[in-house]
Amino acid sequence: MSNDHPDSGHDHDHAHEAETPAAPSSVEDPSAQALSDALRSSFNIVKFLMGLLVAAFIVSGIFTVKPNQVAVVLRFGKPRGTGPEQLLKPGLHWALPYPIDEIVYIPVGESHTVTSTAGWYYTTPEEEASGTKPQALPYLRPGVDGYTLTGDGNITHVRATLGYRISDPLSYVFNFASTTNLLQHVLDNALFYASARFTADDALYWNRPGFQEAVLARVNEMISKLKLGAAVETSEVRVSPPLDVEQAFDAVIKAQQQGNQKVLDAEAYARGATNRAIGQASAIMRDGITTSNYLVQTVGAEAQRFTDLLPRYQSSPELFKQRLLAETMQRVLTNAQYKLFLPERADGKPRELRLQLSKEPEVPVKEKPKP
Amino acid sequence: MKRNPITIATGAVLVLIFLFMLFIFQVRQTEVAVVTTFGKYSRSITNAGFQVRLPWPVQKIYKFDSRIQNFEHKFDQTITRDQINILITVFVGWRIADPKIFLESFSGSVTKAEEKLESLVRNAKSGVIGQHAFSDLISTNRAELKFDQMENEMLKAVQAQAMSAYGIQIELLGVKQLGLPESITSTVFERMKKQRQGLVAKYESEGKREAEIIRANADVQANEILAKAKAEAIRITGEAETKAAGYYAVFEKYPELAIFLFQLKALEQSLKERTHLILDQQTPPFNLLNGSGNAPSGGGSKK
Secondary structure, X not given: OOOHHHHHHHHHHHHHHHHHHHHHHHHHHHHHHHHHHHHHHHHHHHHHHHHHHHHHHHHHOEEEEOOOOEEEEEEOOEEOOOHHHHOEOOEEEEOOOOOOEEEEEEXXXXXXXXXXXXXXXXXXXXXXXXXXXXXXXXXXXXXXOOOEEOOOOOEEEEEEEEEEEEOOHHHHHHOEOOHHHHHHHHHXXXXXXXXXXXXXXXXXXXXXXXXXHHHHHHHHHHHHHHOOOEEEEEEEEEEEOOHHHHHHHHHHHHHHHHHHHHHHHHHHHHHHHHHHHHHHHHXXXXXXXXXXXXXXXXXXXXXXXXXXXXXXXXXXHHHHHHHHHHHHHHHHHHHOOEEEEEOOOOOOOOOOOOOOOOOOOOOOEEEOOOO | OOOHHHHHHHHHHHHHHHHHHHHEEEEOOOEEEEEEEOOEEEEEEOOOEEEEOOOOOOEEEEEEEOOEEEEEOXXXXXXXXXXXXXXXXXXXXXXXXXXHHHHHHHOOOHHHHHHHHHHHHHHHHHHHHHOOOHHHHOOOOOOOOOHXXXXXXXXXXXXXXXXXXXXXXXXXXXXXXXXXXXHHHHHHHHHHHHHHHHHHHHHHHHHHHHHHHHHHHHHHHHHHHXXXXXXXXXXXXXXXXXXXXXXXXXXXXXXXXXXXXHXXXXXXXXXXXXXXXXXXXXXXXXXXXXXOOOOOOOOOOOO
């Protein structure tokens, strides 16, 4: 028993001893478990994060091409795809991140403009904005005032504006450092080129469309020669005489208008004269016809009267004559304003009669001859 | 043991990226490049894409813009063959065609290249213009005009030298501005004004002349119309007189009565209005006042 005790004590000790080494193993197992659990879960998180990153990476490669654009993806600096496949149409697309892929957007839908004032007189920005003309100088300053020389050695001012669209995006973007600048040069050139072959009058007045056409033809020719990748859609060309000479130009227009006015006046006169003549002519004809009718009718009537009177006359000529004479005298004397009766002198000598005729016209004075 | 594959993978990726950065370089679509090894030229790259290289400092890369660049020459004075001073600006579209020569000539500086181009263009310009008359540059006669041809000649003159000496390809050359010295512009203005005055006189006299012609024609026409009408009227009257003459034949049957009637009529017509009559006692019917009561000796004739 006593053995049991120490045994038991030993046992106790043993148990204690056995317990002591068992204790760490029992502690180690859960902790390892916990660690591996933690590791596993953190690994899961990492995996999840990695997945997220991969997703983010994939999503980050998505890009949109807007409706008025096309895009080109440069892989290691070289356009991806061949031929027309190089151009990405509007919509969603995917590319690798920079520096492997680079996306270049090209605004093909937009209309661009380029203006040439190389041939225009110098204007300050305020004058340009308000559209007023600067003071006319009797000369042009080289490098300041732009102008073109015309085929007949005259000077004109020309300016032009082109509206264009990108028709070949690859060439437009990759072949030229500044397409807009180049187009500006080309337009300048076209203005001088066209001016050199037109007279000032043709460019200014008589053949403006022809001049504009020549400018445009030259621009298009150079665009196609250079494969500039631009298509001209609108063009506006303005031509103006030099400011100093403008008045003289206006005077010509005025003289022309006045000349035309003179011609118009003359034409009006001509119409008036002809119409008047036609009126007079018809009056003359009418008179002629009236006179003729009158003549024929009166003579006819008199002939008729004569024929009627003849038998009566023949029956008693003297009486008939006296009757007619008396009737006539009666009518004449009734009409006369003054009637002076001048009796014969008693001695039968001729009487002397003095008449003072008033200046009043149309007063016929009749005197019966003295027998 | 568990961490090793990840570490290795990560390390490998990093090393790969590092090597990539050391041994690979990109040439963009808009670029050309030159590779030098220890400062010595080794090759040129004109195609876009990725390229292999040895790391710095063994190999060095020079990249240039390969696009067409614009260059504008200054506005300056030149004399034509017929001794006329003109001012002319020329623009040039150029690109680097041979990056090796370009690098060697200008050590890669575009500004230096443009300086050289400037003098090249100036020489070509004055050379070509000196061989041509002013009328080759501006003329209304299309056959005589050599605007294009002169541009081409300048281009040819610049092109050969730019390529061989500088590795530059000139793609385009054009006149950008053309002018005259200031004093000449005022003489041109004077001439233009004279021309205009001439035109004013021309239009004025033309208008006047045309108007006069129209008026004269109108007068002629009006007279013609009147003359025709008069002739027609005379013809009608003539016809009427012929017809009337037929009636007169009736009077011939008894001329004495006819004459008496005519006289009576004439007397009555002539004494119609505002008449003053001085009568003596012989005139019937006033002979009655004389108390004689004779038959009258003659008719009431007037004088």
